[in-house]
Amino acid sequence: MAARPRRPTHVRPRLRRHRRLFLLIPLLLLFLLPPLSAVIFRRANSLGRRCLSVTAPHTPLAGRRLSFSIVTLSDESRGARGRSFRGMLNATARNRRAYAAVHGYGLAVLPPEAVDRSRPPAWSKVLALRAHLHRHHWLFWNDADTLVTNPDIALETILVSVIGHSDFHTSPDLILTEDINGVNSGLFFIRRSKWSERFLDIWWNHTSFVQFGSTKSGDNFALKHIIDHLSPEEMQAHVRIAKMQCLFNSYPWNWMAMWKSLHALIFHPSTTWKGVYSDGDFMVHFAGLDDKRGWTSRILKEIGTT
Numbered sequence: 001m002a003a004r005p006r007r008p009t010h011v012r013p014r015l016r017r018h019r020r021l022f023l024l025i026p027l028l029l030l031f032l033l034p035p036l037s038a039v040i041f042r043r044a045n046s047l048g049r050r051c052l053s054v055t056a057p058h059t060p061l062a063g064r065r066l067s068f069s070i071v072t073l074s075d076e077s078r079g080a081r082g083r084s085f086r087g088m089l090n091a092t093a094r095n096r097r098a099y100a101a102v103h104g105y106g107l108a109v110l111p112p113e114a115v116d117r118s119r120p121p122a123w124s125k126v127l128a129l130r131a132h133l134h135r136h137h138w139l140f141w142n143d144a145d146t147l148v149t150n151p152d153i154a155l156e157t158i159l160v161s162v163i164g165h166s167d168f169h170t171s172p173d174l175i176l177t178e179d180i181n182g183v184n185s186g187l188f189f190i191r192r193s194k195w196s197e198r199f200l201d202i203w204w205n206h207t208s209f210v211q212f213g214s215t216k217s218g219d220n221f222a223l224k225h226i227i228d229h230l231s232p233e234e235m236q237a238h239v240r241i242a243k244m245q246c247l248f249n250s251y252p253w254n255w256m257a258m259w260k261s262l263h264a265l266i267f268h269p270s271t272t273w274k275g276v277y278s279d280g281d282f283m284v285h286f287a288g289l290d291d292k293r294g295w296t297s298r299i300l301k302e303i304g305t306t
């Protein structure tokens with residue numbers, strides 16, 4: 001049996017030094033990765049990311065125009081701690097109005113009186129959509145913390161990109177995007193139909209999901225719960241989830257040096273890539289961000305309007 005070779009003594013200090021270097025790697029990642037990824041993410045579209053399917057036509061077929069309305073609502077008087085929507089409706093009004101006017105869409109901004117006080121304000125989107133559903137072919141729900149960043153893109157183009165055709169009568173009813181937490185209720189399309197009416201009623205009836213006193217109001221959890229419990233047949237017939245979140249719901253927080261961004265980047269790189277806000281995207285959504293007014297000013301300045 002061979003004697004075990006003695007470990008040369010000079011190795012120990014070097015090992016210790018290496019171990020110290022290893023400890024430095026997560027720290028380096030924490031400080032270098034976010035700014036590095038921010039630079040790359042801002043250019044995601046010029047680096048080859050495709051949010052719109054390439055086959056989507058950019059103008060709707062003449063004579064087959066469908067009626068669209070953007071619906072939004074905001075409770076200016078209340079807001080979760082540090083994540084206030086105060087002033088957001090005013091800050092984004094001109095942007096939304098200009099977009100709707102250029103394309104000939106309706107724009108329904110629900111007044112604060114339309115907010116149901118028995119629940120957090122976010123829930124009132126369900127009532128607002130229910131009330132407007134019969135007036136248009138399609139409604140496009142907009143949380144108040146969103147902006148149109150590429151007004152050249154028409155809602156018809158977005159829908160064709162997801163659905164694959166523009167026949168209203170054979171379209172699914174609910175068009176959503178997905179982030180790392182699942183479907184998101186901040187921006188979505190709903191079609192005028194019996195199914196949609198029932199869907200909104202069921203959503204509103206999920207009262208056990210209502211939450212007070214945090215940044216979550218429960219409406220998004222309820223939506224996710226309903227979607228998760230649809231049969232595959234019903235899902236196939238009525239719901240579409242866009243392959244690319246950046247089609248109409250891009251998030252800018254992934255640029256920031258936050259633990260959350262790093263976590264998303266490491267554990268959900270593909271979802272992050274599909275959803276991060278990049279120059280040329282249709283809409284930006286300040287989901288999960290505190291300084292919504294500040295972000296609004298910054299993005300409006302970047303895209304050259306105020």
Ligand SMILES: *[C@@H]1O[C@H](CO)[C@@H](O)[C@H](O)[C@H]1NC(C)=O
Nearest residue numbers: 076077086087088089090091
């Ligand atoms: C929003 O704008 C309207 C009219 O311009 C103004 O009367 C109102 O006070 C503004 N609200 C907030 C919260 O800034």
Ligand SMILES: *[C@@H]1O[C@H](CO)[C@@H](O)[C@H](O)[C@H]1NC(C)=O
Nearest residue numbers: 198199200201202203204205
């Ligand atoms: C929602 O709840 C109301 C009141 O309980 C009920 O009348 C209605 O049928 C429910 N709707 C659906 C679609 O479940």
